[in-house]
Structure formats: C-alpha cells, structure tokens
Amino acid sequence: MTQAVQPSAPIPAPGTVATGLGAVLAQRKWLGIGAVVLLATLGWIYLGVMTAGMVTAGDSLGRALIETLCGTRLGPMGGDSITVPATMLVLAMWVAMIFAMMLPSAGPMIVTYAEIADTAARQGKRVVSPLTLTAGYITVWLGFAMAATALQTALTLMAMLDASMVAASGLFSGAVFVGAGLYQFSALKHACVTQCQRPFAFFFANWRETPGGVFRLGLRQGLYCVGCCFAMMLVMFAVGVMNVVWMAALGAIMTVEKVSTTPRFSRAVGVALIAIGVAVIVFAIVGKVWEIGA
Numbered sequence: 001m002t003q004a005v006q007p008s009a010p011i012p013a014p015g016t017v018a019t020g021l022g023a024v025l026a027q028r029k030w031l032g033i034g035a036v037v038l039l040a041t042l043g044w045i046y047l048g049v050m051t052a053g054m055v056t057a058g059d060s061l062g063r064a065l066i067e068t069l070c071g072t073r074l075g076p077m078g079g080d081s082i083t084v085p086a087t088m089l090v091l092a093m094w095v096a097m098i099f100a101m102m103l104p105s106a107g108p109m110i111v112t113y114a115e116i117a118d119t120a121a122r123q124g125k126r127v128v129s130p131l132t133l134t135a136g137y138i139t140v141w142l143g144f145a146m147a148a149t150a151l152q153t154a155l156t157l158m159a160m161l162d163a164s165m166v167a168a169s170g171l172f173s174g175a176v177f178v179g180a181g182l183y184q185f186s187a188l189k190h191a192c193v194t195q196c197q198r199p200f201a202f203f204f205a206n207w208r209e210t211p212g213g214v215f216r217l218g219l220r221q222g223l224y225c226v227g228c229c230f231a232m233m234l235v236m237f238a239v240g241v242m243n244v245v246w247m248a249a250l251g252a253i254m255t256v257e258k259v260s261t262t263p264r265f266s267r268a269v270g271v272a273l274i275a276i277g278v279a280v281i282v283f284a285i286v287g288k289v290w291e292i293g294a
Contacts, residue, residue, distance in 0.1 A: 098142070104255050108259055109137075110137075112199040117130065136215040136220075137221050140218075140226055144230065161237065165242055170281065171285075172238070181272070192228040193263070196224055202221070232253065
C-alpha cells in the first residue's frame, strides 16, 4: 500500500522555497504551467474553428476543416438527426470546452503541487511529474464531457435545444440559471470549493510518491472540481452550447472562485445567476401572455 510521505523536515508553504532550485527543479513547475497553457490554447483554437465552421455560410476553411477532422457534415443538430458522427462531434466540442474553461482554473492547484514537489525533491524524496496529476484531473472531466454529451443528445431529442444548440424555451433557460444559482449555496458546493481553494493543505496531508498515487490525487481533485463547477457548466445549455462569450465569462468566474479565500464570491455569483434566471422566466411568461392576448 502506498504510504504518505513522512518528510524529515516540514515542507514549507509555496512561495518560501529558496530561489535557484536548478534547471531540473525549475522545469517541473514550468512543465505543469506549460501543459495547462497548451491544452487550454488547443481547446480555444478548436472551439474557434468549430464556431467559424458553424456560422460561416458555404464551404469555409473552418467548416471544411471540421468536416475533414470529424468525418461528418455540419448540418442541423436538432430534431431527429442524431447520428453517431454528430454525437462524436458534440463530444469533441465538450472536451474542447473543458480544456478551454476548466484547465485554467486548475492552474493554481497544479502549480501548488509542482512547488511542493520541488521542495520534496530537495529533501531527497521521490517525486512524480505534475503531468501525471493533470492526467488524473482531466480523466474526471472527460467523464463529465461524456455525460454532458448524453444529456445534450437527450435534450435535443426532446426538442429542448434547437438546431443551433440553444435552449428552445425561456422557461427552461431560466430554470437552469436558477438551479445553478441555488447550487452555489449548497453544502456540497461549499465542501468542494473549499477543497479547490486549499490545494496546499490537500497535498500536504495526502502526498504520494508513486505515479499511481499521484494520478489518484488528480482524480480526487478532479472530482472536487466537478462538484464545484458542474452547475455553472450546465448553464451553457441555457445560453447556447457554443456561446464563446459565455464560455469565457464562466471560465473566468470559476477561476476567480477557486482562488478566493471566502465563500462570499460564490454566494454573489449565486445571487446573480438566480436574478438572471428569474428575469428570463418572467420575460418568457410575459411573452407567452402577450402572444395569447394578440
């Protein structure tokens, strides 16, 4: 059984490690940062190409590239036209969204691990690359991508999403916003966001020296992150799954939330989401009443 490290001296908090660790140790931290930047950049590039292919008429370069890579024509994605190639395209889209939105928010956690690993290496301890930790984290979110793809397929078949992957009902959009806002005040949300905000304490208490152990640490951090952020990710169903502006906004909100030290920001976000949801529902009801009256 893998045992937690028992360091001969206390591991100092990040930021207290002496400068001049040497090229090998310095590379460990920058390796983790580089992986996050690279994967997030690839995610945004893919989403940009996909968006260009969906909104540009004719056989644009972006559209042609998507069809070449995915082996399918980009036709309407609503109605009854659910096919395996179209579903795989949706899965690829969700994976790209996760790389673009969630990896930046995981940056502080990965850097914290790398800094502790640098210190442990100086004490002669065996350390594992932060890429192993990142792989465990991504594995959990890939599972979420598959679940989101299944949910999107179901919503499409129920005509809750239209051909442009936007909610077909204002009532549905408002309910998603309100649900996400209420979740911000839940005990599960608080427990998960607290773990995300304090990665140093988590790694210090659960340190492992084997690749398998570090991979499992990544899995645990991924589960905490999903528990923290899944409701806001589902907001994409309300605003349009390919709404790049909302992707960027929600990604920034989730990143700020993880580096906050109090629950105030999470609660403020919850209030804002509930307010938006109530407004959307009210406008939807008023619109229906207006149509009936007309």
